[in-house]
Amino acid sequence: MAKVFNWQINRETDYWYTGVRPQRQFGAIFDINKCIACQTCTVACKTTWTGGRGQEYMFWNNVESKPFGCYPIMWDVRILDMLGAGAWNGATYAGRTIFESAPVRQRVLGWQPSDFDYAHPNIGEDEVNRPIEGGAYFTGKHAAWMFYLARICNHCTYPACLAACPRGAIYKRKEDGIVLVNQKHCRGYQECVKACPYKKVFYNAVEGVSQKCIACYPAIERREQPQCFMACIGKIRMQGWINPPERIVEDNPLDYLVHIRKVALPLFPQLGLEPNVYYIPPVHVSDAFLTQMFGPGARKAVETYLQARKDKTLAGIFTLLGSTPHTVSFFKIEGDEAVGFDDDRNETCRVPISEPVVTRDAFDEILQVGRHNIT
Ligand code: SF4
Numbered sequence: 001m002a003k004v005f006n007w008q009i010n011r012e013t014d015y016w017y018t019g020v021r022p023q024r025q026f027g028a029i030f031d032i033n034k035c036i037a038c039q040t041c042t043v044a045c046k047t048t049w050t051g052g053r054g055q056e057y058m059f060w061n062n063v064e065s066k067p068f069g070c071y072p073i074m075w076d077v078r079i080l081d082m083l084g085a086g087a088w089n090g091a092t093y094a095g096r097t098i099f100e101s102a103p104v105r106q107r108v109l110g111w112q113p114s115d116f117d118y119a120h121p122n123i124g125e126d127e128v129n130r131p132i133e134g135g136a137y138f139t140g141k142h143a144a145w146m147f148y149l150a151r152i153c154n155h156c157t158y159p160a161c162l163a164a165c166p167r168g169a170i171y172k173r174k175e176d177g178i179v180l181v182n183q184k185h186c187r188g189y190q191e192c193v194k195a196c197p198y199k200k201v202f203y204n205a206v207e208g209v210s211q212k213c214i215a216c217y218p219a220i221e222r223r224e225q226p227q228c229f230m231a232c233i234g235k236i237r238m239q240g241w242i243n244p245p246e247r248i249v250e251d252n253p254l255d256y257l258v259h260i261r262k263v264a265l266p267l268f269p270q271l272g273l274e275p276n277v278y279y280i281p282p283v284h285v286s287d288a289f290l291t292q293m294f295g296p297g298a299r300k301a302v303e304t305y306l307q308a309r310k311d312k313t314l315a316g317i318f319t320l321l322g323s324t325p326h327t328v329s330f331f332k333i334e335g336d337e338a339v340g341f342d343d344d345r346n347e348t349c350r351v352p353i354s355e356p357v358v359t360r361d362a363f364d365e366i367l368q369v370g371r372h373n374i375t
């Protein structure tokens with residue numbers, strides 16, 4: 001195994017290959033607080049990419065209700081259980097990653113889901129974390145909670161799927177860091193399916209090959225966001241580029257949210273893959289659960305998020321989520337507007353940070369009717 005530096009766990013870690021970061025890395029921000037589980041993203045992806053034979057059970061994008069929702073069944077609980085308890089020492093992960101825990105003669109610690117595990121993609125939907133007694137109501141901090149977790153492939157910096165493939169059929173594009181399976185080279189050994197802890201590679205039994213989220217790379221090449229981002233009703237998503245901490249670009253919205261304000265966090269960083277979808281944690285959930293899921297910065301991220309409405313830069317970037325079909329490479333706050341720019345710093349969108357409020361007269365002179373003000 002080679003040694004690579006994983007900034008999300010703040011230390012060197014084992015990886016099967018020598019780590020070479022791509023020229024730039026596909027990244028995304030998902031604001032969990034805004035997701036309504038409408039599954040529009042899921043359907044947008046399904047109808048675009050997985051309508052073929054052998055793909056019936058596949059959801060490259062799925063949305064599950066936490067704490068009990070999971071697709072495939074118990075994907076997170078099983079790998080965490082296999083990995084064992086791992087403590088954080090401040091910002092440094094002191095436990096073992098799935099590469100460091102690999103059994104003898106294997107490259108990654110993993111497990112293979114069965115057909116049954118994939119058969120219930122919406123299991124646990126809308127279930128809260130504990131029974132609610134009759135007559136109970138919510139006050140202040142919620143004792144009972146649930147939230148929706150939208151998931152795609154993380155296009156990890158150190159992909160377990162890529163490390164595990166004995167054919168070398170999985171590759172990470174140097175121009176954008178997107179992880180793809182070469183369909184001609186794949187022989188369907190499914191080592192990638194077993195290795196990916198997020199379970200975002202799927203086996204197509206009809207074609208005899210593994211298939212996965214391709215980050216809608218034809219759209220990315222046109223400087224547009226993927227289908228699931230474009231379709232998102234809740235406007236929870238923004239696609240852009242994420243740099244490692246030593247190469248932060250201050251007006252890159254992802255660098256700003258992830259590195260500078262630390263309000264968006266990776267999913268299960270302790271697994272060791274340096275995943276590149278970053279989540280703004282839900283504000284109403286137990287700290288212990290959030291820390292296990294997003295690492296030790298979760299509580300601070302929630303506090304920062306709760307202050308965002310008084311912080312024009314944060315509020316401005318959040319208004320850019322879901323406001324443009326274009327990849328947001330750079331941003332600027334101008335007066336009361338947030339502005340998005342493409343790679344060449346051409347303006348692609350301009351959004352008011354606070355919505356204008358219009359108060360209508362109680363009596364409409366033109367229509368000669370009285371009306372209530374319901375704004
Ligand atoms: S999330 Fe899974 S499938 Fe996607 S790059 Fe990471 S290891 Fe590979």
Ligand code: SF4
Pocket residue numbers: 034035036037038039040041042063148150231232233234235236
């Ligand atoms: S489309 Fe957006 S709001 Fe709807 S489920 Fe997907 S991520 Fe959530």
